[in-house]
Amino acid sequence: MDLLITGGTVVDPASGFMGPADVAISGVRIVAIGPGLVARPEGGDAGTGSGAAARVLDATGCFVTPGLVDLHLHSYWGVNPFGMDADPICRATGVTTGVDAGSAGPVNFGGFRALVYERTVTRMLAFVALAQHGVWKDPGELEDLRFADATAAARTVSGNRDIAVGIKVRLHLPSVGEHGRAALRLAIKAGEASGSPVMVHVGNTGISMEEIVDTLRPGDIVTHCYTPQRPSVVDPEGRVLPAALRAHERGVIFDVGHANNHFDFDLVRRALDQGLVPDVISTDLHGRLAPGNPVVDLPTTMSKLLALGLTLEQVVARCTSIPARVIGWGDRIGALAVGREADVAVLAVVEEPTTLRDSVGGTLQADRRIEARWTIRAGVVVGGSAQP
Ligand SMILES: [Zn+2]
Known part of the structure; x- marks a missing residue:
């Protein structure tokens, strides 16, 4: 040995x-x-x-x-406005597989392979954006819906099975304007055509949380599941939406996706108390996080769920075996x-x-x-x- x-x-x-x-x-x-x-x-x-x-x-x-799996980060640095060189922080923090959440779309996915996947020590897999050029900022990637290409996104997943694990769509207003419903439908279409899960960014959306979770298929992923931005998974009185619990029950995956804006201790406590335990714990580390941001890294995010009452074994499962299964890699990663x-x-x-x-x-x-x-x-x- x-x-x-x-x-x-x-x-x-x-x-x-x-x-x-x-x-x-x-x-x-x-x-x-x-x-x-x-x-x-x-x-x-x-x-x-x-x-x-x-x-x-x-x-x-x-x-x-098992080496940790961070299901939501942004590692397409130098190309995408949210990109960062995530390799050093992954290596420092037990993360052996990172999953980029839609920094590349069908047009520039080849660059992700050449510039990120082939150059990082961390295994960097990726969700392919529904938007041709990946998630974007000012303007948002799908404010003009002509940038959505479900056929090309599905083909990109199918043609890159060794690193592409699903479809990413952001439904918040700055990304998609009033096209939320259409974008969600197109993302599901791409997921169906490629036989892969769809990861949906929620919070500050123009369509309701009920509509989003009711549209998702078992295995699709709600990321930022504890965002305090409206509409969230709890109503203004603090009750978890029955639709969210129903969706969770039938196999829709709830992923933390912490980032700057999407983790609220009070909201998480309410959700946990009412049975909405996250399936996956992830960071959403990206290049636009302010210095001193509350995410820090995956072990810190795990520590938060540990402090809120999950057991160590539950926390570890949510960063290893479960995300591995969610992306269809359960036979290769996430287990010892x-x-x-x-x-x-x-x-x-x-x-x-x-x-x-x-x-x-x-x-x-x-x-x-x-x-x-x-x-x-x-x-x-x-x-x-x-x-x-
Ligand atoms: Zn993200």
């Missing part, structure tokens, strides 16, 4: 396993998971992978999880299993007072926070607070 992660507690929501175990990696793959693995010299036990002088990471007191590519996060739950911030000026005093000690991508330690 080349790398041995020893002494930690494995949390693998895909298999339901949580307990003490070591993880052995040889080359790019996981070759053994179990208690008491040792880095043997040349000719050692084949069951643990043979080979001399494996690097050993002491994960005592830490949680060893022998034979899989070795994407691993070693996370510490640091017990210390922490002030967490939301998008509307709210704070939450937590007594612990999640931090990534090591990020391992395809068998290589690529970052984390304890690196090298």
